[in-house]
Amino acid sequence: MSHRPFKQRLYPLFARVGHALASDRRLELLDLLAQSPRHVEALAAETEMSVASVSQHLQVLRNAHLVETEREGTKVRYRLAGDDVLQLWLSLRSVAERRLAEVAQLTREFAVEGVGEAEVSRDDLQALIDQGKIMLIDVRPRLEFDNGHLPGAVSMPADELPGRLETLPKRRRIVAYCRGTYCLFADEAVALLRREGFDAVRLDGGWPEWVAEGRAAE
Amino acid sequence: MSHRPFKQRLYPLFARVGHALASDRRLELLDLLAQSPRHVEALAAETEMSVASVSQHLQVLRNAHLVETEREGTKVRYRLAGDDVLQLWLSLRSVAERRLAEVAQLTREFAVEGVGEAEVSRDDLQALIDQGKIMLIDVRPRLEFDNGHLPGAVSMPADELPGRLETLPKRRRIVAYCRGTYCLFADEAVALLRREGFDAVRLDGGWPEWVAEGRAAE
């Protein structure tokens, strides 16, 4: 009549997923994979971890079925297992940002100068594009842009931006987006553009937030 | 220019939340608190853990700000910190149930005999109540019912049910619900009622799923 035997086998399964989320390293990997699938080596380079270490963390994520793999010749490509995993990650992040004062404090401490307060909301963005009033630039690395991007966006990786300023319109407003709420690329791009006399603002959130809300993408 | 210093301090904060979700014991506590706030002793009794052990797990949850406390005389009442925490827990559970085949296998293994396939969806429930076509019973412990329950539900704790059969209608259909998808109380109640000749089905999901969807409650 007690349900203990059931619970004793059920909760460890849930905890397997929880355990996968219990390391800052793994969360960083998950966050990168939320942008686009990647090879192990690329993940290691971006996170400044050893390949072996990344590989082991990926095994933990795979054991919890949060990521999947696909061989591509001599390389192995990892990707999120599905949109529900993205939801879970954003849900965890949202709890942390709402509950832990340290998160807000940290974003304040690392805030980029000269960005301004204004942000374009995701709800407003579509109308602005349709009206042709703005130019939307994706300042993430091209690999991530190629994997998927907001409709109408132009790829303008952060490191290429300084050399491509003359291709940008002075009259139309420029909206920049990147990897999401905690990514600084868009802030830095906006700050640079404003210094150069452009009318630039950042989008609230980035690619993962857009996808998680089920909005159209290219 | 590298964002590493920022990331190196940001992700450990997210991982603090992840770590809180990394233990089957803590997830069980969280699941109970999703039903209603509770005292430490009650949690220990229900989970068959020592009070000291429960207390320590609760400190971890509190450190991640997933739960909050309130003193009540000599006792301490713990509760979920907010609806976002409930969302996170259900999101994790949903990933586990979609991704881990073992979960489906386990629920099959512990399935209650004589429940039947039919379930009432949460979307359909309101209309059925309004039409007066069904009786809705909440088979959770009374403490949880008192903390909040579905509109129109009658408290009928699982252990009292056998002695209160004559208070139930033979003509109207009876819909039972409990702590949620993985709680067996409703299944057992339905099986009992059907053996006794009642027309009974269970609700899809339970109290937490209802609340998480923002539906009206009493």
Add this chain to the structure above:
DNA sequence: CAATTGATCAATAAATCTATTGACAACTAG
């Protein structure tokens, strides 16, 4: 087929986590 590239595996030491035990602190009631 040998050499190279990319990723995993195995072993290990350091760090962290867990359950248990018993002591202690906060509060209530008499």
Add this chain to the structure above:
DNA sequence: CTAGTTGTCAATAGATTTATTGATCAATTG
């Protein structure tokens, strides 16, 4: 104030997790 109840804290031993190192494996290239 004292005794009793409830919960937390501190210490500890056993288990688990982590990063590192070097070996191994799989696929491609010469």
